[in-house]
Structure formats: C-alpha cells, structure tokens
Amino acid sequence: MTERVSVRHADFDLSAEVAALRAGDAGVGAVVTFVGTVRDLSGGQAVSRMELEHYPGMTEAAIESMIDAAHQRFELRAARVVHRIGVLEPGDQIVLVAVSSAHRGQAFQACEFLMDYLKTQAPFWKKEGGATGSRWVDARASDDAALERWGLRSGNAA
C-alpha cells in the first residue's frame, strides 16, 4: 500500500495515483479525486507565481489525522493526499485528494470532507507574486463555513 500523505516539491500524476490507490483491492467500486491548481488571477490581480510554505512534520501529521477522521466518518477503502510546496506557476497542480470506497456516495463525501479540513487545518501558507510584488494570501471565512457543514468548528480565518 502506498503511503497516505506526501508533501513535496515534485508534481504528481493523477492516473498513477489512482492506479496505486486501488491496486490489489477489488472491493473498490468508486474512486473520487480532487485536484487543486494555481489560477492566474486572484482578487482581480494577475498572478505569475505562487510560493507554498509549510510546517515540516506538523503538516504531515495534521493530514494523517484528517485521514484518520475521514476513515472514522466514512466507509473508505483508502485515501491519499499529495500537497506540493515551493514555487509554482499558474496552471500547476497544487493538491491531490484521492479516496476509494465501495460506493460513490461515501467517496464523494469523504473527498470533500478532506479538502474542507485541509483548507482550514493543515499548516500551509500561500504567497502570490505578480507585477506589483508579492503578498501572503488571506484565509477565507467561507472555508471555515465549509468545514462547519461537517459539524466541526474552525476559527482559522475568523
């Protein structure tokens, strides 16, 4: 079985990740994936580069515990999160969440749950760069609201 969490500079291959996630498990009936990518526009400003910082050790541990929580809440066969760090450009992939389950309902929900959790509880910080310089991205209250749909409080942006 592949490791559940990878925080790294290198890009990922969606097909290879999905193949590895369900390899050897014929009980899987559904795989849901989410891929987040760098946009070239943020708050009306053009973005030409994005830098991602993390908290080595804590970031990986936080995502591991999110995956544990997803397994407790949903009937999952497996889950995998890849999150890139370092300098990225518009169009680059940033994050992958992939989950497998016997049926689609649990897989769709678990994928969204993991993304909502990750957006507000995993220690990553984005810095956007453009023609007018660079700035740290502000957290969004809407991301806290997204996690609260699952009955979990998040005071990240507040």
Add this chain to the structure above:
Amino acid sequence: MKVQVRYFASLREAFGAQQSLDMPAGSTLGALRMALAASSPRHADLLAPGRAVRCALNQRMCDEATALVDGAEVAFFPPVTGG
C-alpha cells in the same frame, strides 16, 4: 522553563524562523504571545491582540489558553491557506 518558538509565513519574514526564551512555570500560550509582543515594536504590532495569529504546541493546533510545558516547541503563524 525554556520554550522554542517558531514562526511561519509573514511572521517568519518579520521575526526570523525561531528563537528560544524562558517563561515562568504554568504560563499559557497567550502569556507567551504577550511576552513576545513586548519584545519589540514590530512584535507588538504583528502579535497585537486584534491580529489573526494561530498557534501550535508541539506541532498540534491549540488555543492560547493552553498551558506551556518545559521544552515545548511553540509556533505562531497566520491563518492557514493551503489546498
């Protein structure tokens, strides 16, 4: 008791990656934040009570009422923005 303080993102750029300091036994993370805020005008500004600063104790998210432990690794950082 001695604690190691780490900063990330905008706070790391302002204060450096880490520092260590002594705190009275029984202090909370909130008390540590106030002690750090008193250490320079820059710290006072960026760690002011109205600023959105999140913290972790020994690499777990926590709130400022949490008590410090000797030898702890404490981190202060802005709200997270991954994903």
